Amino acid sequence: MENLYNHHFHISKRSRQELHGHNSFVLWFTGLSGSGKSTIANLVEKKLHVSGHSTYILDGDNIRKGINNNLDFTEEDRKENVRRVAEISKLFVDAGIIVLTSVISPFQADRESARKKVENNEFIEIYIKCPIEECEKRDPKGLYKKARSGLINGFTGINSPYEEPLNPELTINSMKRTPEECAEVIINYLKDNQYIRL
Ligand SMILES: Nc1ncnc2c1ncn2[C@@H]1O[C@H](COP(=O)(O)OS(=O)(=O)O)[C@@H](OP(=O)(O)O)[C@H]1O
């Protein structure tokens, strides 16, 4: 960090937000594989997009094929994965864009660090809660089956930990609601807390 300077540019985050016509913030989805993070983030993004909001989804699977393609699923690599997703989120918020992250982000400390990278009201942690038995029943990518048969080492919830969020802004049980209803809970939260005007 020595010999590095902070450059200040003429166009601020506020002026970029004004150009987009809305606030920018992070919707941080966390939960087990198969809990519904991507499905729900996708629906929320659609609702925001059609109502004139600039959005972007950072999805674990996609990010791991690109910028994070040197990372595995060890604890250390998961931490680095989440750190980079948090740094990218911060850039998107600075660019005036609403970012939706869909990463398991299994460790409380890493989610807390992600939160601290942006301003107080710019981080909305959304825990998509779903019992592992249900995730395993859904198994949309067949990964639980592979993990049970020993083809994947250190699979979250089976032989790699998932720490439940301690104080998320929202906990949504995806077993008790349809994906559409889950997305609606999030949109209502954003409206009720003046993040968006619809
Ligand atoms: N070992 C292991 N454990 C968990 N998940 C695995 C694993 N190997 C591959 N996958 C697939 O990678 C997706 C999770 O990547 P993430 O970047 O979200 O994980 S993490 O936050 O770094 O823990 C995850 O996506 P989701 O199912 O959308 O959560 C899986 O498709």
Ligand SMILES: Nc1ncnc2c1ncn2[C@@H]1O[C@H](COP(=O)(O)OP(=O)(O)O)[C@@H](O)[C@H]1O
């Ligand atoms: N209420 C719900 N919310 C989200 N997904 C649900 C819900 N009920 C059933 N599902 C199904 O569960 C699976 C969730 O997969 P996905 O969204 O990829 O989860 P994740 O991104 O957390 O791994 C999908 O097949 C989806 O259709």
